[in-house]
Amino acid sequence: MALAPALAQQKISDDVVKIGVLTDMSGTYSDFTGAGAVIAAKMAVEDFAKTGKILGKPIEVVSADHQNKADIAAQRALSWYDRDGVDVIVELVSTHVALSVMNVAEQKNKIALVSGAASLPITNERCNANTVHWVYDSYGLASGTAKAVVESGKKNWYFIAADYAAGVAMTKDASQVVTSNGGKVVGVAKHPFPNPDFSSFLVSAQSSKADVIALANGGQDTMTAIKQAAEFGIAGSGQTLVPIVLFINDVHALGLKTAQGLTLTEGFYWNRDEKTRAWSRRFFERAKKMPSMAHAGVYSSVLNYLKAVEKSGTDDTATVMKTLKSTEINDGLFKGTIRADGKFAHDMLLLEVKKPSESKEPWDYYHVRKIIPAADASLPLSESKCKLVQR
CATH class of the missing domain: 3.40.50.2300 (Response regulator)
Structure with missing residues (x-):
């Protein structure tokens, strides 16, 4: 048993676990992704290990702006995977960006964890074994x-x-x-x-x-x-x-006077329970805003990726993906399982935007009208076009 940690350390490629946050830093989606996504990733690393290490090796977080352009995203992914030793790329808001990076991840046998993009094809007809769609889809x-x-x-x-x-x-x-x-x-x-x-x-x-x-x-x-x-x-x-699709950051920017009464669905709401409130207030201290579901997804995806690496004793892509898909996820923000098609199936929330008079504190914006069970919020596997789903 004494040799196990040493053996595990030898299985970390390049002697570092490197996480790349590829997001919209300055464009249309930057408020609910952007710099907040980088903060969320770093929080996950810190919560996983105060020392910033995994299996005795350092964990690094790098970030870049894909400018909502698929070609820029693909080039950055290639550079990160080939030259810079990045093991996993996270966030990936906008579908064309996510699909382009997913393709690169598959070609290079690396991992992509998508939190910001919406399209069902990510885990349906365009699915691959290297990708997990973490938070929500169309x-x-x-x-x-x-x-x-x-x-x-x-x-x-x-x-x-x-x-x-x-x-x-x-x-x-x-x-x-x-x-x-x-x-x-x-x-x-x-x-x-x-x-x-x-x-x-x-x-x-x-x-x-x-x-x-x-x-x-x-x-x-x-x-x-x-x-x-x-x-x-x-x-x-x-x-x-x-x-x-609407994010809490959008509601904040619009104001309750304009947004009141809107019905929407999200995968995460900061004010849902004690665990979400505690984490979200920590996020707020750094970001000066409450987290979107995309921010929460980045945190959850990075944290559970690191747990899978630790459990596997390696950052080998196939081994880590197998561990992720065989482990129930329950991190205080999300609870569910990753299906064969790469869809992280968890409950969703049907929400109604409050009237200004109903809000009790800043960012208290939603009535939770219904919990949508994971089974109802996910495309049935019997209807899936994903090549990974057994018929």
Whole structure:
């Protein structure tokens, strides 16, 4: 038994475990990812080991801005994996970025842990054995928000969707939920990314007389659309505005006066229970804002990656991935298991944004209306197109 630690130390490649945070540092998604994602990764390292070591070897965190460009992300991933000895890349907001880095991870036999991107294809038709989709996807968002809104009687939907992969995926998955529950999609309008002016799209949506105007976009685009919808008087017109994906940082920027009443689905809420509050307040001390579900996902993914390396006694990719997929995760922020397709299946939260008078403290923004079980928030494996799922 005395030789076990020494043997384990010899199995850490390059004598260091290196984690790369590849995120949007300055663009559309930087508020709910960005510098906060780096803080979350470093918190995970510190919580795992106060000494900053694993199996006697140092842990390092590096970071870079992918500028929401797939080619820049792929080049950085190649450089990190080949030249800099990075073992795992985390965060990866925006679907085209995530898919490009996933491909590089598969080619180089390294690991990618996705927290910020939304598209179902990450664990469906584009899945690979080196990737885990950690926090949320378009299926989970739709199975929460779209289902709840349709069941409330709002049947006719009009989508304003970003013209990129995540916008397509969110529109597709939400549309399927709408139609399978007796609703109808009366129109879809695609907008460029990023987009500063939604007036023409909102006018078309108003003219459609749809019960629901659904926003299948993210970050600054979603906030701009919500602000301009308020200016158009949509909230009081009888039409309901529904963001398919919205982060608490977006709500904070909008303010409760503008965001009140919105229904949304998230994978994490800082004020859910004592454990989430304790961790989130520590995060707040550093970031000066409460964590988004993407921030929480970075922390959870890094922490559980390190646990898997320690348990495996090596940072070998296949061994670590096998350990991750065979271990139940329960870290105080998320609880669930990683499926064969790489989907981290955990409960999701159906939320309603509070009125200003209902908020008891800063960042107290949500009513938790429903806990969506992991099984309902995840695409059934029987419907999966992932090559890793046994038929």
